[in-house]
Structures are given as structure tokens and as C-alpha cells.
Amino acid sequence: MQKGFYLDTERCMGCHTCEAACKNWNGVEPKITDKPGAQGPKWRRVTNIESGAYPNAQIISVSLSCMHCGEPACVAVCPAGAISKRPEDGIVVVDQSKCIGCHYCFFACPFGVPQYGSSGTMQKCNYCLDRTEKGQEPACVNSCPALAIRAGTMDELAKYTQERLARQLAGSTQPSMLISR
Amino acid sequence: MEGLQTTWGSLIAVYLFLGGLGAGCFVATAVIALTTGERFRSTVRFGAWASAITIVVGTLMLLIEVGKPFRALVLFNSFSNLQSWMAIGAWLVFGAILFNGLFALFWTESVLRWAGARVRFLEKKRKVFRTVLAAPGIFLNLGVAFYTGVLLGVLPFRPFWNTWWLPALFTVSALDTGIGLVTAYATLRERGEGATRLRRILEVSVITLIVIEGVVLGYYLHKMLNGSADAARAAQLLIRGAVSPVFWIIVVGLGLAVPLLVCLSQLSGSLRRAAVVLPLVAITSCLLGGLALRFVVLWAGIPSSLSSPSTMQILAGIRFVP
16 A cells, blocks of 8 residues: 655745654764755755746745656666665665665755765655554654645545645656645 | 865865776777787787776776765675676775786786796686687776766766767777876887887877867767757857866866877877887876866766746755855
8 A cells, every 4th residue: 555645835834844854763864074054965845936027926935755666766776776666555664785876866856855964875755664564654744744745655645636636746756745835 | 166066075076087988998908919919018018907907096096086985896886786886996996906907917027037936827828818818808908998977978868978979078088098108118218110000090099089089079069059958058068168278278278189180190290209208298298178078078967057937046046055
């Protein structure tokens, strides 16, 4: 049963709490260089998207992580076979002990998801398996003050297509991500 | 370097260049060895060592670039997914190092004498060994040259790379730089019977390959300019954007025009007096052009902006809004 995320862009206010909670829970290093503004790897990223012009200007915030694609491009190109898709829930995971840090997955991923820290190996969202396997929500979902991010099986998330006019992201890799506008 | 692809930087560019150079060099050398035997052994020995050393140095560049170089050295673990071109390439490169290295050893008299004193048939059957290494080695090295382009060419979300014209371009460039290097050496060192003929054949090959490279490069850029908006944006970087000085001056000027003119003048015999300087100028210029080609192609490998309507538009923004 494929699991994935749903994002409600009307609820997301760009507070970056999910980013911080993700980094905190997963012990992602805060920065890898001393350059001003360096932020280190991010397994979840919030981006503000501006569109239109005054008086019809609009800004929306979008929080995205790995999409745990149905046909993940990263898995196919990894020379070491370090990335795999779990058959039971479709979560795409990285075996840190196999990754050689060649960055090939970074180029294959259409969303720029793979990140590299000071260890040199690839890291990304693992759907907080240490939480979700115990029945808890992923850290991002748990921390969002606006309930903008939801996690679940794609069947469970499908209700948002009715309620919130959410749509699954299109793409050859079949991202497991629903998003509303 | 804003707006350019820099995740894969200089070391990967050097790796792709040296891999191609070594492969091209081996192809030229092996063909000379197979067709002329011992006659041009100095050139063959030079080409064999050059092809082995360049590929080894190139591979070292790759190893320095990856996050876990020592882990990467365990080939059968780290390159076990043979659906990945990175893994296929690693095995091709490994094979080329083995073949080119052995080929070089079998063309080095002192090594042969040393080995022959211990295992006699190694020296006695040197011709057989040389042939057995040269013939399959040509295909292996052509594979390496092609792979340096396929590695980038199979990535669908990098529009400037995602075409079979890229491996074609890199293969032709690998051959003209490799054959160019052998030509320069042969021009400077080979004298006596047959040397003029060898030089002429090599010069004609280099001229032909440079013309083919020019045509392939032109068609590749034409395809990109008339392709998707992302591909055209990337191609514009080369033609009049941030990397255009490198592209026009080094890739086109030094890499194609200078060696072409030198080879043509050498062939026509009009500049024979500058016989030592010209081949050196031509090959240096040709190698710089080949190296710069890998740099500009890597820089232009910017991601596609997923420009389909609706929700994908949101993601398009994400990739470019800081």
C-alpha cells in the first residue's frame, strides 16, 4: 500500500516549523560549512512562490520532501543499489552503508530531493519510519500548527481530492504527493 | 557561476575528458599496432602508456569527487546495479584500465624481458598477447568513450544532456583528441620508411574527425535551440550566455579551428619548416578544446523546470525561487 503526503497550500503559512521538526527529529546537521547563510541538508523544504502583480499579487508557501515516487528515478540510477523502495509501503529509503556519494541520484530526481551532508552520502526524507512504524505521524505532520501536511496511504489521502480539490502531482516518476490550491 | 550546473564540477569534467582521451588514444594506438606490427613501436608504446595513464588519472578524479572514495573502490559492491549507467561505466573503465595497462606492458621491452626471463612464453608469444589485447580493447575503449556521454545523456530531467547526440559528440571528441595525441607524437618522433604515410593517414583522420565533431556539435546545438524551452535556455548559455567565451574561444576556436588549420597546412606541406612547434601547438589546442567541451556541457546541465500547467507549475517555482 503506497504511502505519501498531502499538502494544503491554503493552510501552509510558510512558518518552516516542519523543516525544523524534521531536522530535529532526524538529527540532520544544521550546517556543513561556515559560509554565512549555509543551512546544511534539508529533508523537507518550504518555499515561498510569488506570482502576479499588484494589486493581484499572490504568495503561496509550499512544503515538500521526498515524494516516495511510484517509479523512483533515483532507485534506477543508483550504481550501488543503495536506494530501494520498500515493497510494503512504497517508502524510498537509502542504505547509508552502501551509498558512495556519486550524486547521480541528485541528477536523476526531477525534484532535486537528494541531499548531501558532511558524511558525503545521500540523505533524504525516510517518512520518519522510526515514528510511523510505531503508529505515530511523521515529525513534519506532527509539528505543523496549521495541519497543512498530512501523511497516509494514497487511498487514505484520496479523500482530499474531493474535500479540498487536491490533485496528485503528475510526472513520469509518479510522485506520491497530493497538493491542493 | 549562478544559473549554471555546479554540483558536478571540475573533477567530473576532467574525468569525462581523460576517459575519452585515453579511449581515443587506445583506439588509434591499437589500430596502428594491428596494422603495422613492430614498425612504429615507439608510437605504439607512447599511445599505450598514454591511454592507460589518462584513464587511471581520470578515474582518480572521479574517486576524489565522490563522497566515499574507498567504498567506491570495492567495485562489485558499489557498482552492482547494472541497470545504472554509472555502474556499467565503472566496469567499462575498470576493463579499459586492465586492457590498456597490460597492452602498455606488452609493448615495453624492458618489462617483456623481465617477464620473459621468468615465464618464457610471455615474451615468446608477445605478438599473440598484443593482438588479443588490442582487438577487444578497441571495442572496450569505444565503449568507455561512448559511456562518458551516455552517463549524462540518460538523465531525463536535464534537458541539455538528455539526447543521444551528447554521447555521439563526446565519442567523436574522444577520438579526435586521442588520435590527435598519437599524431603529435608520431609527427615528432617517427622517421624513415612509412613514417610520412602514417602521418598523412593520422592527419587525414584528425581532419575528418574534427569536421564530424563540428557537424555533430552544430546539429546538437540546433536540436537544443529548437527543443524545449529549458533545452533552448541551456543552449543559449553556450551561444551567448555566461559560458559563451569559453565555448567560442576554447571549444570552437582552440579545439576545432586551430587543429584543423594546422593539420591542413601540415598535409599540404606548406608549413613543414615549423615541424616541431606546430604539432605541439595543435595538440595542446585540441586537448584544451576537448577539456573545455566537457566543462561547458556540464555547466549547461541545468534542471528542467517541469513547465506543465496546474500543480506542476508550483514545483517549477520551487526550483528557481530562492
